[in-house]
Amino acid sequence: MKLAEAKTQFIQEWGTFGSKWGVNRTMAQAHALLLVSAEPMSAENVMEELNISRGNANMNLRALIDWGLIRKTHISGERREFFYAEKDIWKVTRQVIKERKRRELEPLRNMLTEVGEGIQEESPQAEEFKKMVNELRKFSSSADVMLEKMVKSEQQWIFESLMKFMVK
Amino acid sequence: MKLAEAKTQFIQEWGTFGSKWGVNRTMAQAHALLLVSAEPMSAENVMEELNISRGNANMNLRALIDWGLIRKTHISGERREFFYAEKDIWKVTRQVIKERKRRELEPLRNMLTEVGEGIQEESPQAEEFKKMVNELRKFSSSADVMLEKMVKSEQQWIFESLMKFMVK
DNA sequence: TTGAACTTTCAGAAATTATTGAAAGACATA
DNA sequence: TATGTCTTTCAATAATTTCTGAAAGTTCAA
Secondary structure (H helix, E strand, C coil): CCHHHHHHHHHHHHHHHHHHCCCCHHHHHHHHHHHCCCCCEEHHHHHHHHCCCHHHHHHHHHHHHHCCCEEEEECCCCCCEEEEECCCHHHHHHHHHHHHHHHHHHHHHHHHHHHHCCCCCCCHHHHHHHHHHHHHHHHHHHHHHHHHHHHHCCCCHHHHHHHHHCCC | CCHHHHHHHHHHHHHHHHHHCCCCHHHHHHHHHHHCCCCCEEHHHHHHHHCCCHHHHHHHHHHHHHCCCEEEEECCCCCCEEEEECCCHHHHHHHHHHHHHHHHHHHHHHHHHHHHCCCCCCCHHHHHHHHHHHHHHHHHHHHHHHHHHHHHCCCCHHHHHHHHHCCC
16 A cells, blocks of 8 residues: 555545534545644645645634644745644644533533423423433533643543453 | 433434434434433434434444344234333443444554564665554553453442542 | 326425635744 | 734634424224
8 A cells, every 4th residue: 555545545435534523524534634744834735735725724723723633834934834643642632522511511501400400390391401401411521631631641541541440 | 401402412412412422413313312301202203302303323232232232122912012221330331341342443453563563675764664553563462452351340449449449 | 098196307496515815813033 | 113024813704413293104993
């Protein structure tokens, strides 16, 4: 297998994977591209590699910066900006957890609190609703604590530790 | 807050949440609806509650069955089918992990193996590519083991245990 | 075996999401 | 402050995803 084709396949499938998880396909592809690039890339490079427009490249690179997954840099003698990805996979994972938690999990938890409170009705329907909302709230609270620990942990050993612990 | 409006908000936001994670919004809404329903519901009921067509209701209820999140049942004297959701949140979580792992993580891991093997080239670019693919493979392997343990675990205590363990 | 009740399918339509490209903006140099 | 280079924005357009509804399929009681 040639490098170019392996790289293309990697980028394509990473894009597909991203889109199954609600991430813009192009954003995921740009991330994949930078992850395997030995050098920082310009917006121009990214446009060429992914066959996308300048606007699209700009928007998705900015989104990756907002997600904390890539950064801008400058190369001496060059005017334009270059982009490079965080390559430590554990750091990448933590960052993704952190952002998804903030953007998606926390609003959901707020909603659960909101809809769980202040329902006076005591019909079986109301009880069932309150019970489920409460179950979800308890669960999300545990998950939240766990994810927060992961975000703050410096090491990937969490996985290994968890594995050992759960042997049983 | 009235039950009806709390329920509507819950269903809507659950749908939004699902769509951010790559789950069809209507499928997530139907799941939310059944989660908080005290009784099994007919397709007709679901159509009315969510304001969707028969075809849409049918497809999304079937998808939920395929995901192992709801089941069909019969009510004596009734000809049509009724649907009810698994309500144990830990079981629901395990089932979602199991399915996403099977549908999305495993193909990705196969891809990593495929593109990582058989690249002869030894340029810095090729080395960088191979290194990253290998990092991802190692990481996904750990994650895979961890998720498999979670899927097989009978208890939600994993979270609590993990929390204690990680105190540090 | 017929037909009423219900379920499934899927081609076309609608809604949503993503992309383009041109214009405006920013910045550095002279 | 003019000019060239590069970046950002966003309205219009395109691509993708989802939904509808009618027809076909299934089931079952009579």
